[in-house]
Amino acid sequence: MNVLGINYFFHDSTACIVKDGKLVVAIEEERLSRSKHTGAFPEKAITRCLETAGMEASDIDHVAVSIKPDKDWQKKVLYGMRHLSHAKPFIKHELLNAYYKQRGLRDWYEKTWGSSAARPTLHFVPHHLSHAAGTFLVSPFESAAILSLDGSGEWSTSFLGMGRGSEVTRFNESFFPMSLGSFYEAATEFCGFRPNYDEGKTMGLAPMGDPERFHKEVSGLVGVGEDGRILIDLSYFNYQFWGYRRCGRKFHETFGKPRRAPGDFEQHHLDVAAAFQRVLEDRALEMCRLLEKKTGARKLVIAGGVSLNSVMNGRIVRESGFDDIYVMPAAGDNGTAIGAAYYVYNCVLGQPRDFVHDDPFIGNRYSDSEIEAVLRECKLNAEYHEDIESVGAALLQEGQILGWHQGAMEIGPRALGNRSILANPTLPGMKDKINAEVKHREAYRPFAPSAIAEARTTYFEDLGDSPFMLKVPDVLPEARDKLPAVTHVDGSARLQTVHKETNPRYHRLISRFGELSGVPVVLNTSFNIMGEPIVESPVDAIRCFFSTGLDTLIIGNYVIRK
Amino acid sequence: MPAPRKTSSNTAVTALMLLSPPLLYPVFYLVCLIQDTVLGDRLIIDHLRYVARRDLLELFLRDWAAALPVSYLVAVPVLGLAVLIVRRGIAGVCTSLAVPSLAVAAMLSATVLDINALPVLATSAAVFILLPCWVLSRC
Incomplete structure (x- = not known):
């Protein structure tokens, strides 16, 4: 049984596919349309999800939408009528916007399935139920x-x-x-x-x-x-x-x-x-x-x-x-696509719960041959390294800022090690350098550390595991001097713990870096510049690499230098 | 030829047309408040309790002023029809039909269909139309 989950009503439009209870793919529309937090109907994301899952539209049995537009409509009407001095924005926001959003869904549905007998059932799941029930169910x-x-x-x-x-x-x-x-x-x-x-x-x-x-x-x-x-x-x-x-x-x-x-x-x-x-x-x-x-x-x-x-x-x-607490990696509206799909699968269709969303790397991936094709097209000289983690670790130890593009794209707003900019967190000036030369953003803004799970309590307060960068522990006082580039002014850090089971390559890179520097922690920030979504494809990565102060780009096993 | 209407009655009709519409918004607000407090989520009463009186009054006056043109637009044809009904002497019949119908519709929509907005709108309309008609029938 295949359920397509979609979110499109407010922002962070997203699509995902749940196949027999397993989340096989989830992609945010912004990564493909290159418009950050877009609320446009996620047609590109749906198409890419189907391709990645190896499915046709006819394979979809149910479509779960993370909005129920008629929910609480009477509350809206009475509220709008009580505040007639603001009738214009009310009509624009609550009526016209809702109409156009629903029309987008209807047009896509008709275009995709027309009058086919195998049209999937459409389920409208209330927004907060998609958030809440969805997160609990996974x-x-x-x-x-x-x-x-x-x-x-x-x-x-x-x-x-x-x-x-x-x-x-x-x-x-x-x-x-x-x-x-x-x-x-x-x-x-x-x-x-x-x-x-x-x-x-x-x-x-x-x-x-x-x-x-x-x-x-x-x-x-x-x-x-x-x-x-x-x-x-x-x-x-x-x-x-x-x-x-x-x-x-x-x-x-x-x-x-x-x-x-x-x-x-x-x-x-x-x-x-x-x-x-x-x-x-x-x-x-x-x-x-x-x-x-x-x-x-x-x-x-x-x-x-x-x-x-x-x-x-x-x-x-x-x-x-x-x-203990659990927050899913795409905890914002992007996660409601997943939430709606699981609500339909478990609660509406009555299927048993047997999936835990602990792996955020569920986007699309690029093979070596696809990467090579892009490198050829861009006429770039690239070196192939079998042990790319050791190469990356050595470059980090030299103080270089790396663009790191690997495997399947992560879901959610945080780069978790497959579409990341990485640097050496032990160098005091590194934060200012990346803010000024690469990210072009406010100087005060901190960067997050990625630490191998085994070393978490050596450097950070014990708040439990934090694989999705959604908890902020304190950096232990004795470790603050060792991690100046990722320790915020109040001594905290938005930690990501990296597990070899979910991201072995990233785990190896940090471990190798730990062997060289003595600290198995790297500075990790999203692979983008301010105002743009995180890069998705090798082409996006190359474009970002050449328009910023990144020193080296690593895509898969290929190293590209300036 | 029907006899010309009394001047006092015509004055009452004119006064009704001019003075009733401003009451529409307060009537509606009051019914909303009662419905939300008794049957709903107590959102309005929470809001009223939590916000300074001066700010509330300011907002209420702004919304009331914005509601005035709409009220006149709605009230003139509706009240015109009501006046016609009163003068034809069928107000009693209309009232005896309209009130139970509205009550049944309100109960149905609130309980069976879970639509709380309709009783509020229906009650507001009923109060707004029937009250002036009753006053007019006394003139």
Whole structure:
């Protein structure tokens, strides 16, 4: 039985195929269309998924869509009618946008299957159910509490529930405009970044500010009710009216002038980011404690765009009282394609649960012959090395910045070692060098370490395994001098633990580097420049290589130098 | 030839046409609030409790002002029809048919179809139309 999962309604359009319960491929549309976080219908991704899985459209039995557009429609209508002074953006955002999105789905469906008798069944799965149930169903836990948080999906903004076997129960749901995701987006806008896009930058900025300065004010903006519902003082915001500005007049009166990008940061911008980050963590923790009390569960799965906030996840691991947490690698809207597919497979079709999503390398891959063809076409001189890991490790030890393009592409927003830029984390100036010469981005932004799983506790606080770079532990005090390029100003690091079972080549590279440098950790950042999606093909990698300050590019077993 | 209408009645009709539409939005808001608090998710009451009164009043006035043109657009033909019905002396019949029909529709949509928006809209419309008609019939 083959289920095609698709997400296309908001952003991060994605397609995936679940074959007899196994996730065989998942690809984000942005990697193919080269438009970051695109919400366009993922036609290219669907086609590529079918090719990678070796299937035809006629092989698909079910299509799972991670949106149920008619869910909560009455709430939307009444909300729109109550706020007639903002009728225009409401109609544009909620009615016209929804119409065009659904038309895209209908056109693709008709074009692909027409009046064929073998048309697959179309299932519409609510957005938060796709996040929450989907993440639980592919987690390693038999039972777990479930927390899903994001800006909004249909009309809901959070999901608190419990998963047991193939059953998912919902305890509480919050609705727009009471949204923790939108609350945090306002801080992103205030700091001069793009809301609903650059929240990671706000998270990275937060450790540079003083969270206490505005803590009282920010804390008063958001609360969590006894039943887990989110409460926001909307008088500080504008996001509830779908405007271009998230922050309201009162917000600016309270916190000061917003940063005008690309102007320099002032202290109050850093302090606001710090306070919003702290309060987001506090509220998420309150919800986790409520869940723990209500469910008695020892495990927790977190889903939704807010769960990409790896600093928040780190605090949840430390303070929530749960023994273990699971966040899927594509925890944002891209993962809802996978979530919807598994919800249909396990909950609608009643198939047993027997898959754990612990391998993020499920995109398409390029063979040696395909790489050679590209190199020939580009007239590039490349060296072939059988032991490419040793070559890469030696280059890293020399202080070179490498483009590293290997095997199957990873799903999710983090480069996890197959489409990565790698460097030596022991060199103090490396962070500034990559930010300025390669990534062309803000100087403060930190880089993540990839460490072999065996060495995790030698260098980092023990928050458990972190294979998808979604937890932020502290770097141990004695290791901070050894890892200056990946230790953030507050002593933390967004760690990725690398396992030889899921990515043997990357594991070998880091091990070889460890033999040379004494530290089995490399600096790992996504293989792209600011504003672009991560590279997908060898051609994308070559283009990025020659337009940045990368020293050497390694594609498969081929080394390309400048 | 029908006898000309009394001036006092014509004044009442004119006043009704001019003064009723501004009431449409507050009536609708009130019904929304009751429905959401009693049957719904208590979103509005949470919002009201959590936001400063001055900000709420400002927003309410803005939305009310935006609702005015729509209210007049909707109210004039609807109330015109209602006035006609009252003057034809069939208001009692209409009321006795309309109120139970609306109630049944509201209950059905709320319980069977799980559509809470319809009772709110229907109740708002009923209050908005029937109340002025009753006032008018007394003039």
